[in-house]
Amino acid sequence: GAVVSQHPSWVICKSGTSVKIECRSLDFQATTMFWYRQFPKQSLMLMATSNEGSKATYEQGVEKDKFLINHASLTLSTLTVTSAHPEDSSFYICSARGRRKVSPLHFGNGTRLTVT
Amino acid sequence: GENVEQHPSTLSVQEGDSAVIKCTYSDSASNYFPWYKQELGKRPQLIIDIRSNVGEKKDQRIAVTLNKTAKHFSLHITETQPEDSAVYFCAANYNDMRFGAGTRLTVKP
Numbered sequence: 001g002a003v004v005s006q007h008p009s010w011v012i013c014k015s016g017t018s019v020k021i022e023c024r025s026l027d028f029q030a031t032t033m034f035w036y037r038q039f040p041k042q043s044l045m046l047m048a049t050s051n052e053g054s055k056a057t058y059e060q061g062v063e064k065d066k067f068l069i070n071h072a073s074l075t076l077s078t079l080t081v082t083s084a085h086p087e088d089s090s091f092y093i094c095s096a097r098g099r100r101k102v103s104p105l106h107f108g109n110g111t112r113l114t115v116t
Numbered sequence: 117g118e119n120v121e122q123h124p125s126t127l128s129v130q131e132g133d134s135a136v137i138k139c140t141y142s143d144s145a146s147n148y149f150p151w152y153k154q155e156l157g158k159r160p161q162l163i164i165d166i167r168s169n170v171g172e173k174k175d176q177r178i179a180v181t182l183n184k185t186a187k188h189f190s191l192h193i194t195e196t197q198p199e200d201s202a203v204y205f206c207a208a209n210y211n212d213m214r215f216g217a218g219t220r221l222t223v224k225p
Contacts, residue, residue, distance in 0.1 A: 042218070044205065046215075105150075107159040
């Protein structure tokens with residue numbers, strides 16, 4: 001149980017375009033979803049936390065107008081990278097948690113974004 | 117917010133030896149401490165976790181200890197095997213999950 005599906009697994013886009021990444025919880029209700037970014041050989045850096053039906057809470061230094069997060073239902077959250085630039089190239093991973101705060105995160109497979 | 121520090125950044129051991137990774141956290145309200153293993157290009161996988169009302173937990177070759185007073189917790193892997201080689205992340209959770217910088221463990225056959 002507790003499967004999180006993330007799509008696409010990889011994407012290449014041109015500078016200035018937008019990319020949408022989807023994160024779905026397949027067999028549980030994800031009250032909270034977290035979006036992380038991971039650069040090569042580095043840790044998972046929290047970008048934002050989203051609760052279903054509420055606006056996302058962004059970490060300091062993360063531009064909310066550039067990284068649009070929507071968590072419209074208990075099974076789907078999306079991250080849209082707007083006007084992508086080469087420095088946005090990274091590995092983006094979503095994770096989801098059910099109603100219990102004291103519980104592990106379930107991760108998607110991640111999306112490798114390359115902006116040319 | 118929560119700040120999690122993890123040491124060492126790299127660790128190399130001989131097969132069969134033990135490996136210990138240590139983490140400290142800053143927010144005394146954190147109440148859940150999972151450990152994840154991540155292989156290259158893959159998602160992190162939960163390997164063990166501990167809640168703040170428990171001091172130690174063991175699962176076969178893996179154990180985690182928690183010292184709430186000192187705000188540190190450790191991962192212990194005994195009888196290491198080459199397939200244990202990966203990057204390990206500790207994390208601390210209250211409202212959100214913060215990760216340590218990671219430890220690259222190499223187990224030499």
